[in-house]
Amino acid sequence: MTNPELIDRLIVEASQAADWRSGCAREGYLPLFNNFGQVSYLSPAGDLLIDDLEDGPLRPADPGERDFALARAAENYPELTDLRPSRPQFATTCELCRGGGKVKLSQGAIVPWQGDNETRPFLYCPGCNSLGWTVTVAS
Template sequence: MEELILPKQGVPSPALAAQIQEWINALPSEGLWNWVSRVCKEEQMLPLHSTSIYIWALRPDGQVLCMDHEAFSHPIDREIDPLKIYAVLQQGTRTYPELSMLIPPSPPGIRQCESCAGLGWVKLPEAAYADTCIRCDGFGWY
């Protein structure tokens, strides 16, 4: 079997790994509405980005994971798509700037989405809320 080679992603320093663990420990887990945080806490992963089906999260060892939160068993897999790893970590730095050292080099040809300016969402002119950017599928990059 051929070994999968992913772009070089930074490895958290012991101090950053401890900080990631603290953020995980602080996730709210009480109440039905916090079920995603509760699952992330149980699986020792920090949620960074989500779509209507998937949640991407980071473990203290620097591994990016993807959880299908619509499936009954909530399967969790290691993310292997370089674009998604890059985009998820970029999105994660909006909340946790300390994670910037973990962002791998951008995959060849990747561009920040012009439609949403890299946010992953757009404000709808006729509504008081924002919606996922269709151009980049909510990642901010394509």
């Protein structure tokens, strides 16, 4: 559940930010993450929307996009940490990133990213959608 007043305040702050957020500002929506053109937005009502094109129409996020965007929201806006998807009790640690949610390429292989001391840039883990954990659905 979102706090509409908090989201409204963050929307104003983001529109005045000295980073990518001001360039992605949209009235009534908080930019959460810019993924090489695709931007995730949060409304004060808690709706998660995606803009696939710069200044294109907004569409509802699918569940995977929602999880990813809310995880990024927690990184970009500390006040929104409680929106980060919670790890279910029966989830397992992602084998690809070993729970860190980030990976790097090393000698042609995907390996866990080790943190701030890394010299190579990271990628968000495709194995767990950057959450650090996965849930296997029994068939």
